[in-house]
Amino acid sequence: MPEQSVSHLVNRHPWSRYVALGDSFTEGIGDPEPLNPGGYRGWADRVAEELGRGHEDFAYANLAIRGRLLQQIVDEQVGPCLDLRPDLVSISAGGNDLIRPSGDPDALAEKLDAAVAELGSRGATVVLFNGPDTAFSVLNRIRGKVAIYNENLRTVAARHDAIVADMWSLRQLADPQMWDVDRLHFSPLGHHTIAMMVLDALNVQHTLEPLLPKDLPPRTWREARSSDLVWAREYFVPWVIRRLRHRSSGDGITPKRPTPGPAVGPNGTLLPHE
Numbered sequence: 654m655p656e657q658s659v660s661h662l663v664n665r666h667p668w669s670r671y672v673a674l675g676d677s678f679t680e681g682i683g684d685p686e687p688l689n690p691g692g693y694r695g696w697a698d699r700v701a702e703e704l705g706r707g708h709e710d711f712a713y714a715n716l717a718i719r720g721r722l723l724q725q726i727v728d729e730q731v732g733p734c735l736d737l738r739p740d741l742v743s744i745s746a747g748g749n750d751l752i753r754p755s756g757d758p759d760a761l762a763e764k765l766d767a768a769v770a771e772l773g774s775r776g777a778t779v780v781l782f783n784g785p786d787t788a789f790s791v792l793n794r795i796r797g798k799v800a801i802y803n804e805n806l807r808t809v810a811a812r813h814d815a816i817v818a819d820m821w822s823l824r825q826l827a828d829p830q831m832w833d834v835d836r837l838h839f840s841p842l843g844h845h846t847i848a849m850m851v852l853d854a855l856n857v858q859h860t861l862e863p864l865l866p867k868d869l870p871p872r873t874w875r876e877a878r879s880s881d882l883v884w885a886r887e888y889f890v891p892w893v894i895r896r897l898r899h900r901s902s903g904d905g906i907t908p909k910r911p912t913p914g915p916a917v918g919p920n921g922t923l924l925p926h927e
Contacts, residue, residue: 665857665858666704666855666857667740668704668711668740668741668778669708669710669711669712669740670711670712670713670714670737670738670739670740670741670913671700671701671704671711671712671713671714671739671740671741671742671743672713672714672715672716672734672737672739672741672742672743672913673697673701673713673714673715673716673717673742673743674716674717674726674730674731674734674742674743674744674745674746675717675721675726675730675743675744675745675746675782676717676718676719676720676721676722676726676745676746676748676749677717677718677719677720677838678695678696678717678745678748678782678838678839679695679696679697679715679717679743679745680693680695680715680717680718680719680909681693681694681695681696681697681698681715681844681909682695682719682833682838683695683832683833683835683838683839683840683841683843683844684696684839684840684841684843684844685841686698689909690909690910691909693909694841694844695844696839696844696845696847696848696851697715697717697743697848698713698715698916699844699845699848699861700743700848700851700852701713701715701916702916703848703852703857703859703860703861704741704852704857704916705915705916706860711915711916712913712914712915713910713913713914713915713916714734714737714739714908714910714911714912714913714914715908715909715910716729716730716733716734716908716910716911717730717745717908717909718906718907718908719906720749720906721746721749722746722749722750723746723747723749723750723761723764723765724764726744726746726768727746727764727767727768730908731768731771731772733911734772735771735772735775737912737913738775739777739913740776740777740778741777741778741780742772742773742777742778742779742780743779743780743781743782743818743851744765744768744769744772744779744780744781744782745781745782745818746765746768747761747765747784747802748784751784751795751798751799751802752792752795756795756798758798758799758801758802758805759801759805761802761805762802762805762806762808762809765781765805765806765809766809766812766813769781769809769810769813769815770813773813773814773815778815778816778855779813779815779816780815780816780817780818780851780854780855781806781809781810781815781816781817781818782817782818782820783802783803783806783807783817783818783819783820783821784799784802784803784820784821785799785820785821785823785826786799786821786824786826786827787799788827789827790832790836791836791837792837799821800821803821816854816855817854818847818850818851818854819850819854820847820850823846823847823850825846826839826843826846826847830842830843831843831846842864845861845864846863846864848861849861849863
């Protein structure tokens with residue numbers, strides 16, 4: 654297809670103001686970018702960059718903060734989001750709850766249902782994220798809870814005519830290179846892959862191309878074991894200590910894009926947000 658035709662298709666979507674809600678996943682942790690506010694890019698920024706190409710009046714805000722539980726996202730982000738009057742909203746919430754032993758996928762879905770009803774009450778398109786299949790990750794022990802939550806989430810989406818960004822079916826996420834070194838967040842490759850999936854779910858033509866992971870050299874048992882011990886010391890143990898002390902990685906953090914603004918400049922380059 655000629656380049657001009659592709660550009661024309663990229664610009665065809667009905668939204669002019671997008672607000673992203675959530676935790677570290679939506680904040681973009683694992684996808685560092687010094688030019689971006691907060692020092693991270695992430696799937697939501699990548700989606701907004703595509704939605705903003707050719708739309709001079711398109712604006713994007715990101716209210717997500719790492720470590721937030723679902724109720725905190727509802728209490729702290731839904732109201733400010735509605736004040737911004739978006740016509741497109743994404744919300745990814747519940748992952749930090751499900752990791753905890755007390756995380757109840759049924760109770761979480763009830764809270765999410767009320768939030769989605771409120772977010773869609775003014776006509777905005779709402780995008781919900783289900784959880785990825787954790788069978789091959791360090792979070793495999795919560796796979797059953799994630800599956801239950803995902804089924805509940807589909808019911809919520811159907812009830813409120815929301816769009817589901819289907820992480821569970823994104824089989825590419827089983828590749829270790831899709832994940833950050835902390836094994837809890839996605840790598841730049843993972844965020845890029847998820848951004849493509851979201852744009853496809855929105856039925857928006859885009860310029861993103863699939864990126865293939867590089868082949869990894871085989872590891873010996875000793876190397877694998879050593880890597881696991883390093884991960885436990887540097888990432889898992891600090892996470893457990895924060896939980897025991899009732900602290901969060903998001904303590905003292907503010908949203909990286911609290912007010913709507915362009916995600917890309919007129920020439921398509923990344924645009925820092927003031």
